[in-house]
Amino acid sequence: MPQRTGSLLIPLFILLAGLFASVYTRVLPALALDLLPWLPYVLACVMVFMAWHFNRGKVLLAGGLVLLPTFYPYVESESLPSSFTTVAAIGLGLLLLLRERGFFNRFVFNRILFLGMLVAWSVSYEKNVINFNFLAISVPLLKISLSSLLCWLMIALTSILSLITWWRKADGFSTAVLVSLATLLLIECMSFTVHQESAVRSAQILVWVWFVVAESHRMAYRDELTQLPSRRALNEAMLALPRHYAIAMLDVDHFKKFNDSYGHAKGDEALKQVARVMQRYDNRASIYRYGGEEFTLLFKGRNVEDAQAVLEQIRTEVQLEQLDVSTESKEKMVTVTVSMGLALGHSSDAPSEVIKRADQALYQAKKKGRNRVVVAA
Numbered sequence: 047m048p049q050r051t052g053s054l055l056i057p058l059f060i061l062l063a064g065l066f067a068s069v070y071t072r073v074l075p076a077l078a079l080d081l082l083p084w085l086p087y088v089l090a091c092v093m094v095f096m097a098w099h100f101n102r103g104k105v106l107l108a109g110g111l112v113l114l115p116t117f118y119p120y121v122e123s124e125s126l127p128s129s130f131t132t133v134a135a136i137g138l139g140l141l142l143l144l145r146e147r148g149f150f151n152r153f154v155f156n157r158i159l160f161l162g163m164l165v166a167w168s169v170s171y172e173k174n175v176i177n178f179n180f181l182a183i184s185v186p187l188l189k190i191s192l193s194s195l196l197c198w199l200m201i202a203l204t205s206i207l208s209l210i211t212w213w214r215k216a217d218g219f220s221t222a223v224l225v226s227l228a229t230l231l232l233i234e235c236m237s238f239t240v241h242q243e244s245a246v247r248s249a250q251i252l253v254w255v256w257f258v259v260a261e262s263h264r265m266a267y268r269d270e271l272t273q274l275p276s277r278r279a280l281n282e283a284m285l286a287l288p289r290h291y292a293i294a295m296l297d298v299d300h301f302k303k304f305n306d307s308y309g310h311a312k313g314d315e316a317l318k319q320v321a322r323v324m325q326r327y328d329n330r331a332s333i334y335r336y337g338g339e340e341f342t343l344l345f346k347g348r349n350v351e352d353a354q355a356v357l358e359q360i361r362t363e364v365q366l367e368q369l370d371v372s373t374e375s376k377e378k379m380v381t382v383t384v385s386m387g388l389a390l391g392h393s394s395d396a397p398s399e400v401i402k403r404a405d406q407a408l409y410q411a412k413k414k415g416r417n418r419v420v421v422a423a
């Protein structure tokens with residue numbers, strides 16, 4: 047499934063479930079109806095707890111921002127959108143530009159101060175403490191005030207920014223921001239009752255709870271450098287292998303020398319490049335970073351038959367990829383090569399034994415001169 051579609055699937059499902067639930071709020075028993083308006087706040091507490099537990103300062107800020115419009119009562123339609131919704135939208139957009147710096151530190155404090163300043167401006171404006179008369183004039187044709195037009199323009203700009211960010215990254219955070227913005231606009235534009243709004247807003251907060259859970263899972267099971275599944279994911283996959291499978295171990299040749307010659311950062315780039323080549327074949331094999339400069343490819347079922355051919359293709363493609371190691375004084379492009387060992391497994395074999403045989407075959411490939419694939423006997 048393409049990454050973009052995949053990233054949207056669960057957040058959209060949560061939002062749709064919230065919308066679906068909002069239709070049925072009428073039939074809820076009286077007690078549930080009394081409790082429903084509190085649900086977003088309870089979920090927000092869960093969100094803040096998880097943000098603290100997983101050290102996610104941006105999630106803490108997002109929690110405050112999505113609740114912000116609830117602190118100001120619904121305003122008349124002619125002054126749509128409320129400045130609180132505008133601040134919430136701008137704040138969510140700004141979060142996309144900021145780096146995650148943890149939950150409790152001076153960065154988060156400064157960010158809260160900045161958002162607090164925006165909120166103070168909004169309150170002052172909505173309560174007529176500050177008054178810009180020219181913002182009240184009506185815009186010809188659109189029949190809305192200049193202030194409403196400016197708010198809409200800022201929301202539109204933020205939405206475009208988040209759409210572009212999501213399109214480029216398709217990561218959990220940009221998806222949560224995008225779905226949150228869509229929910230803010232829905233709540234702003236639809237005439238929801240208090241209970242319907244609570245149901246939809248609860249879904250909006252659940253999207254963030256989902257983000258923290260999914261992100262922690264990703265951190266546990268993905269390798270940070272290459273973004274490939276990690277050794278932990280491999281260990282779990284080994285517990286549910288089919289009857290026929292094959293395991294290949296891949297190792298970058300002379301990698302210590304590469305690091306010593308061009309530096310650790312270039313070494314990291316080389317590892318990412320090798321990972322990218324292997325990912326071209328992720329429909330034929332599951333690919334994992336085993337550790338260091340070693341990777342594992344797991345072939346299952348019918349893919350076992352052409353495992354060797356796939357490994358040969360990977361080997362060829364890796365050595366054709368150029369890597370720029372230029373310095374200020376000298377331009378230089380280099381290539382790396384990889385060696386691989388392949389072992390076939392059967393239901394009677396312990397997977398750890400198959401990995402061991404693949405490792406021995408890899409050792410043979412190194413001994414025979416590297417840049418080759420050896421199949422275990």
Ligand SMILES: Nc1nc2c(ncn2[C@@H]2O[C@H](COP(=O)(O)OP(=O)(O)OP(=O)(O)O)[C@@H](O)[C@H]2O)c(=O)[nH]1
Binds near residue numbers: 303310339412
């Ligand atoms: N840049 C970078 N280097 C790494 C990483 N993980 C392991 N290494 C380096 O990979 C090198 C592995 O070297 P060796 O195991 O001696 O093997 P080699 O130099 O690849 O030689 P052969 O395997 O015999 O071809 C070590 O220098 C590690 O520091 C990493 O994530 N990034």
